[in-house]
Amino acid sequence: MSRITAGIITVGDELTSGDRVDTNSTWLSQRLLELGVETAFHLALPDDRAAIAASLRESAGRVSVLLITGGLGPTEDDLTREALADALGESLMTDEAALRLLRSRFEKRGFEMPRRNLQQAQRPKSASMLSNPVGTAPGLAARLGAAPVYVLPGVPGEMRRMWADHVAPAVRELVNGSDRCHTAWIHSVSLAESKVGEIIEDLMRRGGPVVVGTLVSDYVVSVRVRAAGDGPDVEDLFVTAARTVAERLGVYAFGRDDDTLASVIVRRLKAQSATLVTAESCTGGLVGSMITDVPGASEVYLGGWVTYSNDFKAEFLDVAPETIAHHGAVSGLTADQMAVGALAQTGAAFALAITGVAGPEGGSAAKPVGTVFIALAFVDEDGEPSSFVRHFVFVGDREMVRRRAAITALAMLHFHLANDGMLPEMLGEFRPRVEAEA
Amino acid sequence: MSRITAGIITVGDELTSGDRVDTNSTWLSQRLLELGVETAFHLALPDDRAAIAASLRESAGRVSVLLITGGLGPTEDDLTREALADALGESLMTDEAALRLLRSRFEKRGFEMPRRNLQQAQRPKSASMLSNPVGTAPGLAARLGAAPVYVLPGVPGEMRRMWADHVAPAVRELVNGSDRCHTAWIHSVSLAESKVGEIIEDLMRRGGPVVVGTLVSDYVVSVRVRAAGDGPDVEDLFVTAARTVAERLGVYAFGRDDDTLASVIVRRLKAQSATLVTAESCTGGLVGSMITDVPGASEVYLGGWVTYSNDFKAEFLDVAPETIAHHGAVSGLTADQMAVGALAQTGAAFALAITGVAGPEGGSAAKPVGTVFIALAFVDEDGEPSSFVRHFVFVGDREMVRRRAAITALAMLHFHLANDGMLPEMLGEFRPRVEAEA
Numbered sequence: 001m002s003r004i005t006a007g008i009i010t011v012g013d014e015l016t017s018g019d020r021v022d023t024n025s026t027w028l029s030q031r032l033l034e035l036g037v038e039t040a041f042h043l044a045l046p047d048d049r050a051a052i053a054a055s056l057r058e059s060a061g062r063v064s065v066l067l068i069t070g071g072l073g074p075t076e077d078d079l080t081r082e083a084l085a086d087a088l089g090e091s092l093m094t095d096e097a098a099l100r101l102l103r104s105r106f107e108k109r110g111f112e113m114p115r116r117n118l119q120q121a122q123r124p125k126s127a128s129m130l131s132n133p134v135g136t137a138p139g140l141a142a143r144l145g146a147a148p149v150y151v152l153p154g155v156p157g158e159m160r161r162m163w164a165d166h167v168a169p170a171v172r173e174l175v176n177g178s179d180r181c182h183t184a185w186i187h188s189v190s191l192a193e194s195k196v197g198e199i200i201e202d203l204m205r206r207g208g209p210v211v212v213g214t215l216v217s218d219y220v221v222s223v224r225v226r227a228a229g230d231g232p233d234v235e236d237l238f239v240t241a242a243r244t245v246a247e248r249l250g251v252y253a254f255g256r257d258d259d260t261l262a263s264v265i266v267r268r269l270k271a272q273s274a275t276l277v278t279a280e281s282c283t284g285g286l287v288g289s290m291i292t293d294v295p296g297a298s299e300v301y302l303g304g305w306v307t308y309s310n311d312f313k314a315e316f317l318d319v320a321p322e323t324i325a326h327h328g329a330v331s332g333l334t335a336d337q338m339a340v341g342a343l344a345q346t347g348a349a350f351a352l353a354i355t356g357v358a359g360p361e362g363g364s365a366a367k368p369v370g371t372v373f374i375a376l377a378f379v380d381e382d383g384e385p386s387s388f389v390r391h392f393v394f395v396g397d398r399e400m401v402r403r404r405a406a407i408t409a410l411a412m413l414h415f416h417l418a419n420d421g422m423l424p425e426m427l428g429e430f431r432p433r434v435e436a437e438a
Numbered sequence: 439m440s441r442i443t444a445g446i447i448t449v450g451d452e453l454t455s456g457d458r459v460d461t462n463s464t465w466l467s468q469r470l471l472e473l474g475v476e477t478a479f480h481l482a483l484p485d486d487r488a489a490i491a492a493s494l495r496e497s498a499g500r501v502s503v504l505l506i507t508g509g510l511g512p513t514e515d516d517l518t519r520e521a522l523a524d525a526l527g528e529s530l531m532t533d534e535a536a537l538r539l540l541r542s543r544f545e546k547r548g549f550e551m552p553r554r555n556l557q558q559a560q561r562p563k564s565a566s567m568l569s570n571p572v573g574t575a576p577g578l579a580a581r582l583g584a585a586p587v588y589v590l591p592g593v594p595g596e597m598r599r600m601w602a603d604h605v606a607p608a609v610r611e612l613v614n615g616s617d618r619c620h621t622a623w624i625h626s627v628s629l630a631e632s633k634v635g636e637i638i639e640d641l642m643r644r645g646g647p648v649v650v651g652t653l654v655s656d657y658v659v660s661v662r663v664r665a666a667g668d669g670p671d672v673e674d675l676f677v678t679a680a681r682t683v684a685e686r687l688g689v690y691a692f693g694r695d696d697d698t699l700a701s702v703i704v705r706r707l708k709a710q711s712a713t714l715v716t717a718e719s720c721t722g723g724l725v726g727s728m729i730t731d732v733p734g735a736s737e738v739y740l741g742g743w744v745t746y747s748n749d750f751k752a753e754f755l756d757v758a759p760e761t762i763a764h765h766g767a768v769s770g771l772t773a774d775q776m777a778v779g780a781l782a783q784t785g786a787a788f789a790l791a792i793t794g795v796a797g798p799e800g801g802s803a804a805k806p807v808g809t810v811f812i813a814l815a816f817v818d819e820d821g822e823p824s825s826f827v828r829h830f831v832f833v834g835d836r837e838m839v840r841r842r843a844a845i846t847a848l849a850m851l852h853f854h855l856a857n858d859g860m861l862p863e864m865l866g867e868f869r870p871r872v873e874a875e876a
Contacts, residue, residue: 014653016477018467019662021459025482029456039454040489042482044463047651051478075635076642077651109831110869114632116639134834136632155654157838206514215457224457278723278744284730285716285723288744292722295798295836303750305743306716306726312741312784316754346750360733398733 004175005040006032007063011052011070011080012154015044024069024159031163033226035171036181037065047071052083060087060144065171070154072137074116080151085124087144092122098129098138105136130166134158139166148174182235184242186223188252189261189411190426196221199248203241209234210241218400219407219427220261223249251419254411261410262290262297268417269300274349276413278304279317279338281329281355282372286406302348307338313355317341330355332373332389339377339387350416351377352409356392358401370394371430372405376412392428404428442613443478444470445501449490449508449518450592453482462507462597469601473609474619474666475503485509490521498525498582503609508592510575512555518589523562525582530560536567536576543574568604572596577604586612620673622680624661626690627699627849628864634659637686641679647672648679656838657845657865658699661687689857692849699848700728700735706855707738712787714851716742717755717776719767719793720810724844740786745776751793755779768793770811770827777815778825788854789815790847794830796839808832809868810843814850830866842866 008028014020025042032039040063045051052071060066071080085092099121106113120137123129130139130150135158140151150167152159188196193216197204200223203212210227223245227238246253255264269276278287278301285306291297305316310329313319318341319334327333338353356372363369370393377387390412394404408428415423446466452458463480470477478501483489490509498504509518523530537559544551558575561567568577568588573596578589588605590597626634631654635642638661641650648665661683665676684691693702707714716725716739723744729735743754748767751757756779757772765771776791794810801807808831815825828850832842846866853861 013651014662015464016467016480017471017662017664018464018469018477019653021461021464022480023459026453026456026459029454031456033455038484039456040484041493042454042460042480044480046476046478055479073635073654074632075652076639076644114630114636116635117632134838157834161835213452213457280723280726282730283727284735285718285726285742285744288718288723288746289721289727289840292720292744292746292796293837293840297722298746301746303744303746303754304723306723306730306741308726308730308736308739308741316741316783345754358730399731402727402731 004037004064004171006037006065006067006171007041007043007059008039009043009045009052009055009059009066009068010154011045011047011068013046013077015070016046024154024156027156027160028067028069028163031168032171033181034183035168036175036228037171047077047079049079049083049086052080053086056083056087056144056149060147060149063147065174066144066147066149067167068149068151069159072120072139072151072153074114074120074136078119081119081122081124081140084127084140084142084149084151088124088126088142090124090126093125094118095121095123095129095138098123101131102136130162132158132162133165134161141166182227182238184225184238185257186225186242186245186249186253187255187259187261188221188223188249189219189254189407189414190424190428191221191249191252192427193221196223196249200245203245208237210237212241212245218403219411251415251424254414254418260294261407261414263294265410265414265417266291266294266297266300268414269350270296272349272417275300275302275346276350276352277302277342277346277348279342279351279353280304280306281308281313281338282358283354283402283406283409284308286402287352287354287409290406290410302346305342313338318344328367330357330367330371330373332375332391335373335375336377336387336389339375340385343377343379343385349379350413352413353377354405354409356401356405358398358405360398368393370396370401372401372408374405374409374412376416378416390423390426391430392426393430394428442475442502442609444475444503444505445478445481445497447481447483447490447493447497447504447506448592449483449485449506451484451515453508454484462592462594465594465598466505466507466601469606470609471619471621473606474613475609485515485517487517487521487524490518491524494522494525494582494587498585498587501585503612504582504585504587505605506587506589507597510558510577510589510591512552512558512574516557519557519560519562519578522565522578522580522587522589526562526564526580528562528564531563532556533559533561533567536561540574568600570596570600571603572599579604620665620676622663622676623695624663624680624683624687624691625693625697625699626659626661626687627657627692627852628846628862628866629659629687629690630865631659634661634687638683641683646675648675650679650683656841657849689853689862692852692856698732699845699852701732703848703852703855704729704732704735704738706852707788708734710787710855713738713740713784714788714790715740715780715784715786717780717789717791718742718744719746719751719776720796721792721840721844721847722746724840725790725792725847728844728848740784743780751776756782766805768795768805768809768811770813770829773811773813774815774825774827777813778823781815781817781823787817788851790851791815792843792847794839794843796836796843798836806831808834808839810839810846812843812847812850814854816854828861828864829868830864831868832866
């Protein structure tokens with residue numbers, strides 16, 4: 001690891017009051033580590049000019065680069081510009097170029113710029129502006145003592161873009177080829193975190209140059225392989241470790257680094273020139289939304305139905321009213337007919353259907369909250385429609401059940417595509433209790 | 439607000455490396471605020487004994503109470519005990535009672551206690567142990583200078599339990615019946631944050647017992663009204679401030695506290711016994727997913743279509759192929775036909791349709807990335823279908839455009855329901871440039 005360190009200060013009352021979770025510092029630390037820079041601290045402060053200025057002064061001497069997010073908005077509690085000026089011992093001035101740009105942004109949309117946005121065109125004398133292509137607030141770049149300081153908006157979409165445009169290139173130069181940090185992510189789905197921990201237990205022991213850790217989100221367990229240092233030995237160990245993790249996780253490992261389950265599926269479908277439709281009940285559009293989040297999804301995703309009511313299922317997907325009446329809207333048969341109906345009406349290659357009880361109401365002894373049936377319909381090698389259904393019981397509140405159902409549906413499609421139609425055991429699958437043998 | 443302030447230090451490499459998001463400090467700040475204590479800072483540090491000790495020494499003088507989580511485990515990188523001892527200028531000793539308890543925990547489960555757990559029974563001489571009923575690591579209580587210091591495990595379930603058992607009672611005594619904290623949220627949509635800032639500018643000035651701030655997420659601006667202190671005067675000021683904010687934001691204010699745009703819409707539709715369907719293109723199911731996120735949405739939401747491809751629009755919503763051919767899939771006419779088609783097929787009271795260019799590809803000079811048409815179709819008082827369309831240009835990347843489109847569609851429906859069919863000016867609305875007069 002290079003000896004370059006970073007400090008991250010995030011500004012906003014909403015952070016220290018607990019109204020909002022700080023995700024900006026997490027994201028920045030990940031990006032910094034990819035460039036070989038370790039983060040020495042995250043500091044969240046309220047919208048308090050004096051506290052921000054004091055922290056800026058104290059922190060600058062301790063790290064190689066200082067990043068600040070938040071407090072660049074157009075309201076009275078946006079005080080980061082002022083605090084930076086205080087820390088520099090300077091006053092604020094108006095940057096004419098920034099002001100012109102800001103004004104023209106509003107005019108293009110037919111408005112006059114409100115007076116309070118004026119403050120967003122201000123900067124300390126020695127600082128420079130960082131352009132913000134996706135919002136109104138330009139960022140700031142300055143130097144506090146020996147340390148470069150970058151001030152970015154708190155809005156994540158804006159902050160991330162400006163990190164890429166302005167800060168990452170500068171940090172790369174700062175690091176300047178000294179010790180690289182290798183990072184690889186191997187993403188898995190439908191395996192319990194403890195199971196992943198078992199599978200790669202020996203790799204997770206500390207002591208060598210390669211560090212392996214895990215991170216969980218919904219039913220996706222991501223394994224992070226990290227190694228610091230240059231030289232062929234370290235690189236070999238790193239590459240070997242990453243490959244070993246992927247091999248051991250086998251079919252459950254769906255992607256690397258920036259891959260998501262949806263992006264991997266879209267890629268495979270494109271490669272097969274295959275199309276997909278969705279039929280969702282309890283997930284309400286979440287699966288469609290995850291797939292269409294992938295740029296280029298339109299090449300493979302035709303669309304879908306959110307059949308939230310029973311009438312909708314019957315009328316638009318041809319689910320038989322008797323099926324709903326006798327087996328229930330939440331049943332394997334209903335899920336199957338939803339998928340088959342969607343496939344038949346569209347001529348798609350694949351159809352995913354989900355029906356379940358997200359909660360908190362609607363559960364019963366036979367079908368408790370968390371009960372979800374997921375069906376996949378597809379055209380087999382003989383050109384005939386085929387389908388299968390899986391029964392799950394997901395633990396958690398409404399949001400968790402919906403997210404787990406959506407992820408698991410995508411996982412089912414992924415396994416079908418990637419593993420020649422063979423599904424492994426999946427987390428959350430319902431296993432009826434086996435009677436004890438007499 | 440009482441003059442009692444807190445500082446929160448969270449320890450762990452996984453935090454500063456960005457592998458894990460810090461939720462402990464957020465949760466603790468919420469609990470502290472409920473007791474009338476403001477948090478002065480959140481500080482996340484790596485598993486670095488010297489850095490932790492230095493921060494402990496520096497922080498203790500600045501706050502009334504210091505909370506630390508993390509670094510109490512049985513592994514090599516658990517260093518918080520040592521760091522606390524360093525900050526106190528003491529060495530570690532074994533607490534015999536804690537050791538006996540720890541051993542017996544393992545023995546009860548049929549194990550001998552591993553040697554590395556020994557460190558969990560250690561404490562600085564002047565500190566005391568805090569029992570942990572749900573894990574192995576006891577916490578620590580000490581005093582650094584004038585400030586009480588509480589060290590808790592990083593595992594959220596254990597930390598929260600021990601907060602309740604040991605820390606909350608102590609903090610309550612510290613606050614000692616001084617000042618309660620009142621908080622109210624007023625949520626608005628489709629107003630620029632700077633505009634909200636203008637409208638409530640005088641209320642946002644600092645200095646009195648009532649503090650007003652804003653928080654933005656997508657196109658929802660939430661105004662937070664907070665007041666510290668007991669007594670009828672403070673309560674009056676608080677109630678008046680909250681009411682004034684709501685009055686001034688007028689039709690743009692859609693809800694309070696836990697309300698979301700979707701939950702308010704579901705409530706209004708229920709009250710009118712009205713039903714809703716959706717037809718989404720670029721948002722891919724996001725609107726349906728937001729509505730169905732609300733428990734009880736099934737009483738008003740029948741379902742919808744994700745008409746991602748042109749064929750889907752034509753085949754299932756009866757959008758005329760000539761419309762798509764001559765005006766484009768992204769046009770006011772297409773959006774209108776999607777909404778009218780959805781309404782006609784379902785007999786719903788309301789239908790929302792969205793079509794647009796989310797990006798990064800697909801934009802043109804006439805219809806740049808971010809161009810979105812949103813249509814609302816409904817049955818008027820004479821029982822006749824009616825509809826209108828709005829044209830927007832949203833700034834941002836693919837995710838931002840989709841989220842803003844979804845929120846704005848819900849906002850349109852909300853305004854229609856809440857304001858007797860009259861829509862105010864909406865953020866993002868496209869205003870063709872007015873030709874300068876000759």
